[in-house]
Amino acid sequence: xxxxxxxxxxxxxxxxxxxxxxxxxxxxxxxxxxxxxxxxxxxxxxxxxxxxxxxxxxxxxxxxxxxxxxxxxxxxxxxxxxxxxxxxxxxxxxxxxxxxxxxxxxxxxxxxxxxxxxxxxxxxxxxxxxxxxxxxxxxxxxxxxxxxxxxxxxxxxxxxxxxxxxxxxxxxxxxxxxxxxxxxxxxxxxxxxxxxxxxxxxxxxxxxxxxxxxxxxxxxxxxxxxxxxxxxxxxxxxxxxxxxxxxxxxxxxxxxxxxxxxxxxxxxxxxxxxxxxxxxxxxxxxxxxxxxxxxxxxxxxxxxxxxxxxxxxxxxxxxxxxxxxxxxxxxxxx
Amino acid sequence: xxxxxxxxxxxxxxxxxxxxxxxxxxxxxxxxxxxxxxxxxxxxxxxxxxxxxxxxxxxxxxxxxxxxxxxxxxxxxxxxxxxxxxxxxxxxxxxxxxxxxxxxxxxxxxxxxxxxxxxxxxxxxxxxxxxxxxxxxxxxxxxxxxxxxxxxxxxxxxxxxxxxxxxxxxxxxxxxxxxxxxxxxxxxxxxxxxxxxxxxxxxxxxxxxxxxxxxxxxxxxxxxxxxxxxxxxxxxxxxxxxxxxxxxxxxxxxxxxxxxxxxxxxxxxxxxxxxxxxxxxxxxxxxxxxxxxxxxxxxxxxxxxxxxxxxxxxxxxxxxxxxxxxxxxxxxxxxxxxxxxxxxxxxxxxxxxxxxxxxxxxxxxxxxxxxxxxxxxxxxxxxxxxxxxxxxxxxxxxxxxxxxxxxxxxxxxxxxxxxxxx
Numbered sequence: 001x002x003x004x005x006x007x008x009x010x011x012x013x014x015x016x017x018x019x020x021x022x023x024x025x026x027x028x029x030x031x032x033x034x035x036x037x038x039x040x041x042x043x044x045x046x047x048x049x050x051x052x053x054x055x056x057x058x059x060x061x062x063x064x065x066x067x068x069x070x071x072x073x074x075x076x077x078x079x080x081x082x083x084x085x086x087x088x089x090x091x092x093x094x095x096x097x098x099x100x101x102x103x104x105x106x107x108x109x110x111x112x113x114x115x116x117x118x119x120x121x122x123x124x125x126x127x128x129x130x131x132x133x134x135x136x137x138x139x140x141x142x143x144x145x146x147x148x149x150x151x152x153x154x155x156x157x158x159x160x161x162x163x164x165x166x167x168x169x170x171x172x173x174x175x176x177x178x179x180x181x182x183x184x185x186x187x188x189x190x191x192x193x194x195x196x197x198x199x200x201x202x203x204x205x206x207x208x209x210x211x212x213x214x215x216x217x218x219x220x221x222x223x224x225x226x227x228x229x230x231x232x233x234x235x236x237x238x239x240x241x242x243x244x245x246x247x248x249x250x251x252x253x254x255x256x257x258x259x260x261x262x263x264x265x266x267x268x269x270x271x272x273x274x275x276x277x278x279x280x281x282x283x284x285x286x287x288x289x290x291x292x293x294x295x296x297x298x299x300x301x302x303x304x305x306x307x308x309x310x311x312x313x314x315x316x317x318x319x320x321x322x323x324x325x326x327x328x329x330x331x332x333x334x
Numbered sequence: 335x336x337x338x339x340x341x342x343x344x345x346x347x348x349x350x351x352x353x354x355x356x357x358x359x360x361x362x363x364x365x366x367x368x369x370x371x372x373x374x375x376x377x378x379x380x381x382x383x384x385x386x387x388x389x390x391x392x393x394x395x396x397x398x399x400x401x402x403x404x405x406x407x408x409x410x411x412x413x414x415x416x417x418x419x420x421x422x423x424x425x426x427x428x429x430x431x432x433x434x435x436x437x438x439x440x441x442x443x444x445x446x447x448x449x450x451x452x453x454x455x456x457x458x459x460x461x462x463x464x465x466x467x468x469x470x471x472x473x474x475x476x477x478x479x480x481x482x483x484x485x486x487x488x489x490x491x492x493x494x495x496x497x498x499x500x501x502x503x504x505x506x507x508x509x510x511x512x513x514x515x516x517x518x519x520x521x522x523x524x525x526x527x528x529x530x531x532x533x534x535x536x537x538x539x540x541x542x543x544x545x546x547x548x549x550x551x552x553x554x555x556x557x558x559x560x561x562x563x564x565x566x567x568x569x570x571x572x573x574x575x576x577x578x579x580x581x582x583x584x585x586x587x588x589x590x591x592x593x594x595x596x597x598x599x600x601x602x603x604x605x606x607x608x609x610x611x612x613x614x615x616x617x618x619x620x621x622x623x624x625x626x627x628x629x630x631x632x633x634x635x636x637x638x639x640x641x642x643x644x645x646x647x648x649x650x651x652x653x654x655x656x657x658x659x660x661x662x663x664x665x666x667x668x669x670x671x672x673x674x675x676x677x678x679x680x681x682x683x684x685x686x687x688x689x690x691x692x693x694x695x696x697x698x699x700x701x702x703x704x705x706x707x708x709x710x711x712x713x714x715x716x717x718x719x720x721x722x723x724x725x726x727x728x729x730x731x732x733x734x735x736x737x738x739x740x741x742x743x744x745x746x747x748x749x750x751x752x753x754x755x756x
Contacts, residue, residue: 014588022593029601148744152736154684156691156708157729164717164726175718220747265594272596273688277712287600291693299604303597310594 003329007322015315022307026300027079031072058092088301093293099301102286107305110282114271115313117203121210122260128211129218130249133226143215150212155270159205159277166201173201176279202278206271213267217259221252254325261317265310272306338669341749348745354738358731362548365541373545373702377526378536381714382721385531385539390524395496397522400515409513414450421481422447425457428478431467432460454485531723533707534714539723546702547731550683553617553703557682560621562675565628570659572629573636580633587629595623599685603694613696613703620685621678628674635667669750673743680739687732704728 070078082088088099128147132140150158167175177198225231225248234244275284283302290298322328342348366373417425426447433440440456447453461482466475493512497505519525530539572583590598602619603611639645640663648658664671683704689695690705691712698706711717711725 018589018592021589025593025598026601029598030605032605144744145741148740149733149737152680152740153733154687154729154736156688157733160717160725160729164722168717168720216744262591265592265596269594269596269688273691276691277717288692291604296604299600303600307593307597310597311592314592 004322007328008319011315011318011322015311018311019308022311023080023083023304024076026304026307027076030296030300031075061090088304089297091295091298093289093295093298099297102298103283103301103305106282106286107309109280110272110275110284111309113199113202113275113280113282114206114268117206117271118210118260118264118267121207122214122256124207125211125214126218126253126256129215130222130252132215132219133222133252134245140219144219147212147215147219150208151216153209153212154273155205155209156273156277158209159202159274162201162205163277174198175201177281198278198280202274202280205274205278206267209270210267213263214256214260218252218256221255222249225249225252254321257317257321257324261314261321264313264317268306268310268313338749342746345745345749347741347748351738351741351743351745354734355742358547358735359551362544362551365544369541371541373542374537374699376536377538378532380536381532381534382716382719382724383528383532383536385529385723386527387519388526388528389519389522393522393524394517395511397517399521400511400517402512402514403516404514410450412513413454414448416484417450417453417481421484422453424474424478424481425453427474429456429460431469432465435467457482457485530727531721533724534710534716539707539727542702542707543704543727543731546704546707546728547735549613549696549701550686550704550732551679551735553613553620553686554679554683556614556617557620557624557685558675558679560618561625561678561682562628562671564622564625565674565678566632566671568625569629569632570636570663573633574640574659574663575655576640583629584633587626587633590623590626591630595626596685596688598623599689600692600694603689608697611695611697613701616686616689616696617682620682620689624678624681624685628671628678631670631674632667635670636663639663639666669746673746673750676739676743676746680736683732683735704732 086100088103091097091099091102094102125147128143132143153161163175166172174197228248231244231248234247235241272282272284272287274280275282276288279285283306287299287302289295290302343352426442426445429440429442429445433442445452445456463479463482493510495507496509496511498508500506528538528540530543533539533542568583568587572580572587599619602623603616606615606619645658645662648662653661686695686703687705687708690703690709693709695705695709696703707728708725711721711728714724716722716724
């Protein structure tokens, strides 16, 4: 178990460190800004309120939460303590709902939408990229510019285009929401059907974008590998083309997996904006609402959740990678 | 240097991307000269005016010279333009119900609802407001009544009388405009072409878009420059100096690679606050949060270079660190840095757009950016209202910019990495 233990041990430690720094940044960034953060945060939230006592209550509540009169490290411990209890504060805009409650409802939507979409897009993109590298000629000539265009299209642009074409003009699919307005979330066949019906457009928009980026990456990787010396040597030895291609794509795949772990944050953030276009009830819409209402606790909670989500995802990919990477496996057999 | 430049400009992909960018930059420079004025001026009262040529009705009516043209299809066109497709559908629906109850010799299957003349004639023969069909909702009944009122007198060639108010408050006829009167557009004092209509605030979309494109490109350039500079310096130091410097820099870099930069962007932008957030501030924030990729790749390149003979020779000659980095290492990675820079510009533009779509973009009253235009179009549901001109050109523009930047990058990649060549 030596090789695996070392690899996974390293990854777990790294995961914990990044998690710690993510929390620190989430804590620190708003506090580093000049001026009284509590006044800034509550000032924006209460700017429309006429009742001064409510504003004062919110200010006091937040002054206490932030503990701005105490030294920074004590503030940080209070923050950690609250976090450990799952306490992300109370939302300004949806008072008296807690942020944990709001985000608990929306994180499921984001998870169910984004991760399948990213994985499917990744797989299709890699297959197409590998094919383009292997076939070259006509297929490549079409696929490369198309992928470049797809990956260049911002996620929200793809979302709007799909929405207008399939939702508004053709009326095939619904334009907004995660389920029909006439339903309340519950476990039933009608509800699940409605969810699936609303799922298509956001799902497709994320998949298509992912395909573009992945296909370009896989194409270059595969071309590199196809020109590598071991391929030429294998050809001289008369090894069947099929077998060589198998090796080539496995080798080209490894950097693509690492690439996925590293770029998952970017993909998720693009998809969050696509959620807004579709008014999908996920984290993207939560942030949008939070920004709209200057709801600091909601924004800070959402960003923390997204960071944690991305960190966990890239950690999981790293773990999978450990099982696939022949170098880790080789160390295992030492 | 000269040689590689020549090679770069021989690459088809690079050339295509480069030409598009140059065309966009030219448009940004030339268009404001042709159509001067403040791009954020709210000229339209109302939301989302359709693209087209807007002619002052006042000037047209008061035109000094009318020309008489006898065009046979003018009357038919006039009527046709008053009936929308929805109106025609509703009329057909009414006919269907009517002939179900009163069978006549009219074949509705054969009827062409775009044939205005037949449609209207049949309508006048059959329509009677007192007939009520039970299967028709009252909303639809009212709609039909409105359509009927609109058709009243539509086929008659009534002249339009222009009246002026006298001193004693009575109206007297000042002129008559006949159905055959025409004005020449070039005689009309005030004509405004709005190729892309207006947005939700009544601002000229094309004019605003050109100005927004300029701001967004600048944001991309500033963000890209900052990100590339930070990335380059950190990457050079980390790769060349090694040791503890390398460890620290790589630790921070790895940290920010996994923590999504978008999250940092949101937190910082929100904390800065709406008032402080100009386009430049947003650009700097984007630049500061997106240097990690450049650092990583520059470092990887430098590590492979640092033990080359010419670098060692420089070291033995006692050249300073800065000199070695600039003279001996930078030239080898310059092509790489340029490619990274192009990508950073591209992602900077996208980052601004995404940030703005969340409502965290630059302060909204000063400058238009592509992201802000998208934000407002979405906030006023342009896509639901069918106002494609308010968002679609922007999506396409962003896609074209990022496509051509990526194309330039791929072209460069093929020039500098011969393995990727066709």
